[in-house]
Amino acid sequence: MIKEEILQAIKEYDTIILHRHVRPDPDAYGSQCGLGEILKISFPEKHIYCVGQEEESLHFLKRLDKIEDQVYDNALVIVCDTANQERVCDQRYNQGAKLVKIDHHPNDDAYGNLCWVDTGASSTSELIYEFYLYGKEKGLKMNDEAARLLYAGIVGDTGRFLYPSTTEKTFKYAGELIEYNFSRTQLYNQMYDMEENIIRLNGYVMQHFEISPAGAGKLVLDQETLASYGAKASDASQLVSNLGSVKGLKAWVFFIEEENDIRVRFRSKGPIINTIAKKFNGGGHPLASGATISSWSEAEAVMAEVEKACQNYQGSL
Ligand SMILES: [Mn+2]
Numbered sequence: 396m397i398k399e400e401i402l403q404a405i406k407e408y409d410t411i412i413l414h415r416h417v418r419p420d421p422d423a424y425g426s427q428c429g430l431g432e433i434l435k436i437s438f439p440e441k442h443i444y445c446v447g448q449e450e451e452s453l454h455f456l457k458r459l460d461k462i463e464d465q466v467y468d469n470a471l472v473i474v475c476d477t478a479n480q481e482r483v484c485d486q487r488y489n490q491g492a493k494l495v496k497i498d499h500h501p502n503d504d505a506y507g508n509l510c511w512v513d514t515g516a517s518s519t520s521e522l523i524y525e526f527y528l529y530g531k532e533k534g535l536k537m538n539d540e541a542a543r544l545l546y547a548g549i550v551g552d553t554g555r556f557l558y559p560s561t562t563e564k565t566f567k568y569a570g571e572l573i574e575y576n577f578s579r580t581q582l583y584n585q586m587y588d589m590e591e592n593i594i595r596l597n598g599y600v601m602q603h604f605e606i607s608p609a610g611a612g613k614l615v616l617d618q619e620t621l622a623s624y625g626a627k628a629s630d631a632s633q634l635v636s637n638l639g640s641v642k643g644l645k646a647w648v649f650f651i652e653e654e655n656d657i658r659v660r661f662r663s664k665g666p667i668i669n670t671i672a673k674k675f676n677g678g679g680h681p682l683a684s685g686a687t688i689s690s691w692s693e694a695e696a697v698m699a700e701v702e703k704a705c706q707n708y709q710g711s712l
Pocket residue numbers: 422423476499518519552
């Protein structure tokens with residue numbers, strides 16, 4: 396039983412270091428720091444650290460710890476929400492005594508001494524809450540702050556309970572989490588209020604996307620356009636899902652030019668697109684994934700694949 400093994404490992408180690416993926420989103424922070432809070436209040440005598448490069452727009456969720464290399468000696472390391480080892484933020488994750496992976500992405504890279512992956516979960520934050528439910532008779536405690544973090548992770552990864560990954564369990568856990576004391580209104584404002592320039596960039600996106608007769612969508616944001624809106628590549632990534640309501644669109648791709656390469660963001664309403672992302676050294680979920688390419692000719696190759704996937708797609712949208 397993997398949850399029991401993870402709980403035993405937690406009880407065994409005095410130092411526990413939590414990691415998550417690079418370019419963090421609310422579920423990365425929520426699962427990492429939500430578990431961090433649970434462990435801090437459950438085992439006040441242990442040393443618990445949440446590490447990684449901070450993302451300014453997510454400071455409202457949690458500020459992270461900076462630790463020396465020697466803290467990893469004889470530490471338990473838990474990596475949350477991170478499918479493959481290259482994407483772990485702070486590559487010291489493998490310098491502990493024992494490594495645990497907790498994730499909801501396809502388990503292509505089953506790293507760690509203990510590996511708990513459930514692709515049926517809406518988010519890793521949902522798994523962390525499930526872990527708490529499992530362990531609450533065995534020493535795990537929950538507080539308002541952990542509940543706020545896990546709730547933020549679930550809301551983030553389900554697109555506010557909209558994506559098909561949202562299950563009965565997701566709603567049940569969310570219902571239990573909102574019994575804790577935190578302001579949902581404030582959390583939603585912190586998560587979804589956008590700067591004026593990003594709203595206007597969204598206007599550009601809506602004006603300039605292209606759609607093929609087969610339902611393949613494409614949007615190119617070069618550095619010049621981003622600069623004219625005072626926007627960064629990471630800002631543009633936030634806008635990818637917004638095309639989802641275009642009628643007839645099956646799958647779509649944002650090509651976002653960065654200084655040295657082109658960030659590729661895939662979304663789909665049906666055709667499987669993470670297989671395409673993998674061909675271009677990326678990965679992710681079947682209907683939401685990403686990759687990085689280095690030329691515009693590669694972008695054409697990506698679009699040819701997406702076009703094919705849309706043409707072959709027989710299912711409903
Ligand atoms: Mn996630």
